[in-house]
Amino acid sequence: MATLNKNYNKLQGAYLFLEITKRVNDFLKKNPNTEIMRLGIGDTTEPLTKTVVKGLLSAVKKLGNKKTYTGYGEAQGDIRLRSALSDFYKKRNIDLSVQEIFINDGAKGDCANIQSIFGVDNVVAIADPVYPVYVDSSVIAGRTGEFINGKYEGLVYMECNEKNNFIPVPPKQKVDIIYLCNPNNPTGSVATKEQLKTFVDYAIKNKAVIIFDVAYSEYISNPSLPKSIYEIEGAKKCAIEINSFSKWAGFTGVRLGWTVVPLDLVVEDGQKGKVHSLWSRRQGGSQGTMFNGASNIAQEGALAVLSPLGQEENKKLIAYYMDNAKLIKKSLTEIGLQVFGGENAPYIWIKTPYNLNSWEFFDKLLKEAHVVSTPGSGFGKEGEGYVRLSAFVDKKNVKKALESIKKNLKL
């Protein structure tokens, strides 16, 4: 008799976006013909840039021609793309070989699947609040107990709040796997080199491994803030970095990212290359055990992103969204709200006024200003009392939303 993985029962309902949709629809039913401004979702809205489109089109044409047709690529990824990424790091004075870079078809999968190479009894630490995949995949893998009082037993929560500027500090107890999202989704906070150094030191001391999700790193404009954990000395010994073209180049629907597993990374037995070889066995080589590689088309698109012209164009794309973020931050500050993030990340983290809880302020924004936000409580217990606004919106709508908030929100 087949049985089910009981860990799925521990998962909390994935109700956040469903509940948002429900409340918006209910409001629209009672108030038809109202224009709703959606600033809740972290999904790109601007088209792919010219150079990237050109790259993708040429990839498709190659596949339509017998002379240039290619079937399976290397599971680990097109060597040209891995070389381009290696060069990309080199310009930041980070030395990573093509062997250490694994192309994936979306960072979320790797954020979750990377757990497959670690022992099931490993203790996981996560920031609170944070993007839910780290927690949920830990639950599914059996690395937590039950959900009690807003937290999973067995998980170690690194609380992020106003006191620490929403930057987590390493846990007091020993943990084995530390997930960090930097810039953080949803708070928009970014750690300094010194702050990251404390994590690297902790990880080396405790032979822990940091899983560093930098899907928003290209949004960091402050040059003193690190875009990669490998800017921190020693990080190659203890950190896996996961990145994505989704937010950088509008690839949310194209699906492409990459994961760095350094050869120097060492865990339990001190053997260099062992972690790398396990991930390689799962995802790499000419044929991965559980992965046959990312799309040839998407990879050609990513090569175009990394070309000088592609990088230039996509800087403008990021500037477009970050201009939205600035507008949102400025306007909301002007009307007296307490606003965080939005400077080196496309998310604006708003403290609810009058001690409203996240859903109460969500309702207030919806009903009074017709603006959709994302309740912070959906990202963890410490997110309660906040909402997230996203800069991934058409500028026209951002302006409309801010005008409506200014005019209609009763503060």
Added chain:
Amino acid sequence: MATLNKNYNKLQGAYLFLEITKRVNDFLKKNPNTEIMRLGIGDTTEPLTKTVVKGLLSAVKKLGNKKTYTGYGEAQGDIRLRSALSDFYKKRNIDLSVQEIFINDGAKGDCANIQSIFGVDNVVAIADPVYPVYVDSSVIAGRTGEFINGKYEGLVYMECNEKNNFIPVPPKQKVDIIYLCNPNNPTGSVATKEQLKTFVDYAIKNKAVIIFDVAYSEYISNPSLPKSIYEIEGAKKCAIEINSFSKWAGFTGVRLGWTVVPLDLVVEDGQKGKVHSLWSRRQGGSQGTMFNGASNIAQEGALAVLSPLGQEENKKLIAYYMDNAKLIKKSLTEIGLQVFGGENAPYIWIKTPYNLNSWEFFDKLLKEAHVVSTPGSGFGKEGEGYVRLSAFVDKKNVKKALESIKKNLKL
């Protein structure tokens, strides 16, 4: 201290294709300027058809235009594609709702990851010989013991050999998960309805679940042979079906497939929809816990495959490869070799003459006829004494290879 998943240590070296490459290179070093005919690999060689290229190009252009740009799609897949697949099944008198179809970015990942929703103590049965992903992912998930005498402890092997025409029969003992690959890679054998019925009956009786990999189903030309397990009564209660556009439409480098998890599927507790809801939680809904959906571009390409014109064109593509298979089978039979498969599948399964083992005959084919095959022993203990030839080759090379075998192979 982070520790590694010890199950990876049990995996046998992924040496098969590396060893093939090594032997071919060694041969070429000793015999430079020899033309090698490669019939070993199961990778498509013909370009995408016109209609599919058109679909893919239009998808890319959509992403380059602000009005038609789309970011994240539903994790479960574009509703248009799921509808088209539902219609595709309907024409075969199989009724599946869009809710039961999950688009993936390659069948291999789903073949492995589907294990995530089942209990880790579930006993897995696999055919021997077979495509390695089912075994290896069972090992990684901790569902086997050590590898002893060519077999993993804890796995139940369903032996496929000449006696049973390379079609497995249900195990005598109780198992929980049964992997079937039909048409089978590497033997090219295809089960009849009656043979599949014995598996469905077994699964219902034992509340086991069948994971049915039909990546080669479009190569079945005999109308009496089932292309889907849902042609068998009762299969919706016990079977998950995984399919792919890779071999059907040359999508090996595009990456797209789909997985069917019927709502009627029941395991331990008899609750309908429970298995579906777990997979949906992992891979589906508007945002899957561990998956953010397949590429918009690839999905638009798959829609083109399913269009009337796309289906017509891809039938020709399949006919091209199957003509290769026929040529290979005919020629090798003529020179007295015992040859199986190749009629409803693109693989030809050759019994080695003179009781040579797989590698010995591989070497003989290479040295005497300059033809590269795949040793059957790489697919399991029962594959010993066979080699696999693939029909995924340019016809010119097939003909050259067969002429060379006829002329030079010493039998």
